Amino acid sequence: MAGVLRVERVWVETFTGLRMRQFDGLLRVVRERGGDGPRIGRPWCLPLGERVLLVAVYYRTNLTMRQLAPLFGVSPATVCRVIQRLGPQLALEPIARRDEAVDRLWIVDGTLIPVRDRTVAASSRNYRFSANVQVIIDADTRLVVAAARPVPGNRADARVWRESGLSAHCTGVTVLGDGAYINTGLVVPHRKRPGRALLPGEETDNAEHRKVRARVEHTFARMKNYKILRDCRQHGDGLHHAVQAVAHMHNLALAA
Template sequence: MAGVLRAERVWVETFTGLRAGQFERLLRVVRERGGDGPRVGRPWALPLSERVLLVAVYYRTNLTMRQVAVLFGVSTAGVCRVIQRLGPLLALEPVRPAESAVERLWIVDGTLIPVRDRRVAASSRNYRFSANVQVIVDADTRLVVATGRPVPGTTADARAWRASGLAASCEGVTVLGDGAYISTGLIVPHRKRPGRPLLKGEEEDNAAHRKVRARVEHVIGRMKNYKILRDCRQRGDKLHHAVQAVAHMHNLAFAA
């Protein structure tokens, strides 16, 4: 059966959330990372542009591989091989703090992503088996700076932050977190203590803190327009690759 989708403007914009120029930038990154390199054995059934579109469609729609195979006119096994090969190449490039990092403001928050793989998930407060993923966002640009590797959803945000290794990439940058990040070195809200209500200045600080920190929640909400982050059927490192790829596509869509 012939495939329906091709890497044309109407399909790219409809199925990926990216405009044609943004998709071209994504395609260029994958090509530079060796996505179209030599392959041992049979050649790919699809050109690189359509393989990248296939991965983006899979992450955006969370269709099964069998459904995606029908759309592109390839076998289910072929879809699996394309996702395994190109998924890691769509990853977000980690942002390094610039010389003016002292003037930057980043925000971190954890989000629960339902995932079928019980090795990276745990029954969590969203009543599903989920993984906790830490996301850092630039407060000014609303771009994703970095994401951490998934940990079981029962892991507290402070512990997940320490385990993620993201702190090393935030040296010299002011990072905001919510009350779950106490004792991590991040800027957190003032806490109410028994018999000691917040002072007026502390309440104002907390209100300003909430207003800024809401930006990371908005970004995470936009990322979850890619339905792979609402119910990930992938196993092993595939969830991490999906989060990285979605962050990359979010940045491409939001920066333009």
């Protein structure tokens, strides 16, 4: 059975949200990470480019395996194997800090992602079983610097931050967080105290803080154009691989 989708400009740009040169960059990364080997057992029925396209389309559209199968002319089982094999190879690599990174400003925040796997989710304030994913972005470029492993969505952001290991990426860098990150060493808004209103200068600081920190919310909105982050049906490490891959494609779309 012949498939419909091929590695052609019209299909890549329509179904992945990436331009052709950006997709070529993603394909090059996967190839360098060994996505085309080792060649043991039966060969893949799709070339590497179409397998990477399949995974990108899956993350972008969140179609089921049965819906994707006829689009690529393969069986649902093959679609599943391709996603499990290549999903981790699309992962974001932490952005290398330059010498002037100490003068840069990063922002951290968490977002709730609905997920079907109850082992990585919990009933959350969005009234769904969700996972909390912490993400750091560069305030100037909006690029994702790093993303933590998902944890149950009923955990507080401050606790998730402390346990995530993301702070290891932030040594010597100023990092903004919202009021949920109090006592974590991040730059947070001034808080009102009982019986004491904010001082005029503190209110101005908070307004500027909100204005800058909104950039991470914009990043989450762009990342959630990949519908896998609106209702993830993957189990185990599937959500983690999806977040890393989406962050990688988000960075490609901004930087290329």
